Amino acid sequence: MGVTMSWRSSPLVLREPLRISRSTMDRRDAVTVRLDHAGHTGYGEVVTSVFAGLGLDRIHAGLTVLRSRTTGYATPEALHTELPAVVAGLHPGTAAAFDAALHDLLGRLAGRPVHRLVGAPAPGAVPTAYTIGLVSPTEAGRVAGRLVAAGFRILKLKAGDDHDVARVAAVRAAAPDARLLLDPNGGWTAEAAVRRLDALAGYRLDAVEQPIAAGQLDRLAWVAARTPVPVVADEDAATEADLPRLAGVVAGVNIKLAKCGGIRAATRMVTAAGEHGLAVMLGCLVASSLGIAPALHLAGYARWVDLDGHLLLADDPWTGLGGHDGTLRPTGTPGLGVTPRRPDPLDPAGSAPPPDPTASAQPAASAHPAASIQPAASIQPAASTQPAASIQPAAEVIR
Structure with missing residues (x-):
């Protein structure tokens, strides 16, 4: 039996609206992608994004194309070998969901967590940032105090209105020892960015993301040269191809x-970032634990981890990451390591979710030799004296 594919959509509602410089969001739609083979199931998730031009219609159209392209592959290993061609031309968000489901399936078949499949260092306990939107300075301080009391050590503040300086001041007063990240989402002009960052010089900012709109690298370089705060490119760093021109700029x-298309593409970006002297931040969209999990398997490479999308939801339909105390704790179980909280409507039985990955898992027997999985070349974790785990071909990890 080959690999079969199905999907379903469902809403994700935020606990409270999140306002940033370009929009306010209180919900988004998620599409769960499911791949089945030999009694095992892998899952991935793509979420809608107005900014990225990705609505439900485009997602469903892309997944329909993917389903037609997967026909004829006898094993997920063979599908992985051809993954770049399979997802070619599709929106990277849709490609990333398929990539995640495939890696989840491969991990479950092999009885290994995804980070071991791709040769990444085990993420361990990972402190994550928590995002505070464009609320009043008083409210921002209140939220920061609550987050610090809960255990958060990294706070990310949205910026881009007239209260930026007062908001940071209020948060720093409430969280004197926290690491602070600032994210205007490209909402400043270059001149305003320099003025704001100069005014914020005394508040010990850890980094500022995308201070000005994307596509102005000369202006971004001008800003970065005039502030001691490390500048991190976000919208200007969508894929591996963007990194050479960012070297020496940010x-x-x-x-x-x-943005980049999934685990496989992200590992290449990590490699390229290291080659160009660029530190790595791992970010996310607002998504469920299923949507956040793939990035967590690469967290050992990151200087900054901002994987709080599932923490912003009123009802996360998946579990397995933790994070409500400021620390993500991967289960270390096969695949992505997350499980649905409720029965999966796509399950053929119509009643039960797949086996809990926290239970003992054995690799599934297969009549097909495993094709080689080619993750990124040697990559060193960002904050560790240990070398990255050696990269093993799939024949050794998927049996």
Whole structure:
């Protein structure tokens, strides 16, 4: 039996609206992608994004194309070998969901977590940032105090209105020891960015993301040269191809799997970032634990981890990441390591979710030799004296 594919959509509602410089969001739609083979199931998730031009119609159209392209592959290993061709021309968010489901399936078949499949260092306990939107300075301080009391050590503040300085001041007063990230989402002009960052010089900012609109590298370089705060490119760093021109311009890049196309593409970006002297931030969109999990398997490479999308939801339909105390704790179980909280409507039985990955898992027997999985070349973790785990071909990890 080959690999079969199905999907379903469902809403994700935020606990409270999140306002940033270009929009306010209170919900988004998620599409769960499911791949089945030999009694095992892998899952991935793509979420809608107005900014990225990705609505439900485009997602469903892309997944329909993917389903037609997967026909004829006898094993997920063979599908992985041809993955770049399979997802070619599709929106990177849709490609990332398929990529995640395939890696989840491969991990479950092999009885290994995804980070071991791709040769990444085990993420361990990972402190994550938590995002505070464009609220009043008083409210921002209140939220920061609550987050610090809960255990958060990294706070990310949205910026881009007249209260930026007062908001940072209020948060720093409430969280004197926290690491602070600032994200205007490209909402400043270059001149305003320099003025604001100069006014914020005394508040010990860890980094500022994409201070000005994307596509102005000369102006971005002008800003970065005039502030001691490390500048991290986000919208200007969508894919591996963007990194050479960012070298020497910014301190780091925000790698989001929904921007670059998934785990496989992200590992290449990590390699390229290291080659160009760029530090790595791992970011996300608002998504469920299923949507956040793939990036967590690469967290050992990151200087900054901002994987809080599932924490912003009123009802996360998946579990397995933790994070409500400021620390993500991967389960270390096969695949992505997350499980649905409720029965999966796509399950043929119509009642039960797939086996809990926290249970003992054995690799599935296969009549097909495993094709080689080629993750990124040697990559060193960002904040570790240990070398990255050696990269093993799939024949050794998928049996």
